Amino acid sequence: MASSTEKVQVEYRESVQSKSTTDSMATSPNNLNKIYITVEPLGEAVSKAIEKGDIGANDDFKIRARKLADDYGWDVTEARKIWAFGLGPDDSVNMLVNQTKAILHLVEVRSHIIAAFQSITKEGPISGLPMRGVKFNIMDIVLADDPANMGANEIVETTRRAINASILLANPGLLESVHSATIQIPETASSIASDIITKRGGNIFSEVKAAGASPYTIEAYIPAKKSSGLETILQTAIKGQVSVQLVHDHWRPLEGDPLDPESQIRNLAIELRQEKGLPAEIPSAETYFDKA
Template sequence: GTLRAGEELWLVNEKKLQKVLQVSLYMGATRELADEIPAGNIAAALGLDQARSGETAIDTTLKDKEVGAFEQLHYVSEPVVTISVEPKNPKDLTKMIDALRKLSIEDPNLKVKINEETGEYLLSGMGFLHLEVSLQLLRENYGIEVVTSPPIVVYRESVRAASQVFEGKSPNKHNKFYISVEPLNEATINLLASGKIKEDMDSKEMAKILRDEAGWDYEEGKRIIAIDENLNVFVDKTSGVQHLREVMDTVIQGFRLAMREGPLAHEPVRGLKVVLHDAVIHEDPAHRGPAQIYPAVRNAIFAGMLTAKTTLLEPLQKLDIRVPMDYVGNVTAVITRKRGKVLDMSQVGNVARVIAEISVSESFELASELRAASAGRAFWGTEFSRWAPVPDALLTDIIMKIRERKGLPKQLPKLEDFLS
């Protein structure tokens, strides 16, 4: 096909008609206008403002036919560093909000949200350098100077063992939920992260994949009723509980709310299997509303987490460094000093390639330290590697710092806090 200016296209994912105002080709950093772009070229189309990364645009004559879309883009990385931004000039606030929205469209790994308690605009990216580049684009492309807070590394809460079954009671004591938690295995987390397992897929198909690829029991796999965005699953193992079906949506929402802020430091929970074993539900709808169900579900989950070797997961970055052999010792010393680990090392001629893993929380000022250690001769790239448990020696200190930053009580939560 050929793409021409003035033509209308149908956006498959958005289900909208959009008009192409201009077509052009990129020649290096410049954009050259053209009347039409034939097939085989990488083109720029102006006017498709509703399109997002992964969109499929087709001819309008095909919109009512079963035309498959391109597969959605999947990102293996997650935003793990957050800063708050505000314009130097308060008059630029509206302009800044619009610019941040556009930046997040251009770069799906950049997340923008508002802290509802403080009114701050929060920008989250995959590392310090990612956010630095984004702020540079904000200045150069949109002419906005901003003031930023010190970067905050985002952690996840998880468990390392299975818990016993805990009873969660509603505030009015009329509803009871019997829940246990356990960690998901790595194979299950990978299936969820890759999108191979989704909440809305057929339960039998889901159970078959989990059985064959992650070692699940087939019957248990069929009973998964919710999967949240941080890769946690909710399994309903109950049978014949009166009135449970009527409140199940509220129970699932209670599960999602609990997964957003865990018990240790109100950080998101990751890689958790929550199992509902039994429940007692009050027959009167007035006594089983969200205000009763949410705390009951949350308290049982949190009690389970606190007895299942709960921990924080920290994001790790993978470093791929190329450096002259003379400076390898200096570079590996920087990595070791920052709680990093050298995974692999190879040599081609006089240049060494060092593959290493380092905690994102330790990577602040990494660029300047690597340059200093190698006299500016090291070249490196970074990418998100994985989530890993925080070393036990640092765990309490990190939890207390996060709790202090969030204005939470300066003591670790106890099991009794969630049992009534």
């Protein structure tokens, strides 16, 4: 939906930039269950296909697997083992894949593992934000002999810990929303507008002069954070009629490592944590996983 630029809600997402460096294992409180998780980037092509509705949780699993194999290079057998997607509109662009084989009692814990996965995609470990573009792999599970010892109280938080550790071992980062801006101004002010857009981190991709007295139209990509107040700034500089419409277009990774105490992105991650009432300190992977 297009919107004014006077008060833009800046949105961020959490993601990962590489495959986790090792399987992350967590043990249940009763010490009878273990789960091993890895995570990796889902890939932008698949992520966009989910956002467009070309791939989704409600698809026939065989048809979806064939599409992933034919169009995106997935192994068709692996693609048939997708268990779940993120649950809400903000975190649907994530997949949980069962990579295990012949695990006894797996059906007993499937819903618990999915619940843990979907809780993390809603609130990731860096800043408590929705996650985007992550593939979560269940690599192995060791389960108790008696199903009574593998209830939700044993499995959900255990899985959450393994997932969080995997994310923190996969070069985690933040994504920022980038808007597509349609800006209409007098043609005589085109150079002034272009300079302002560029200084605010924008990338102009189209400039059109319509026939007659119609306004000059500039289209540009601008980070959401730099979009707020753009219309007022242009009006002040141009002293003429200005119209700015914004719509979210894509996500862009922010530079830096939020786990690096010296990086600027860490300061942003901490600020976002505090806005959500979380402790300022970003947890380490060691906070979550257990040693074999």
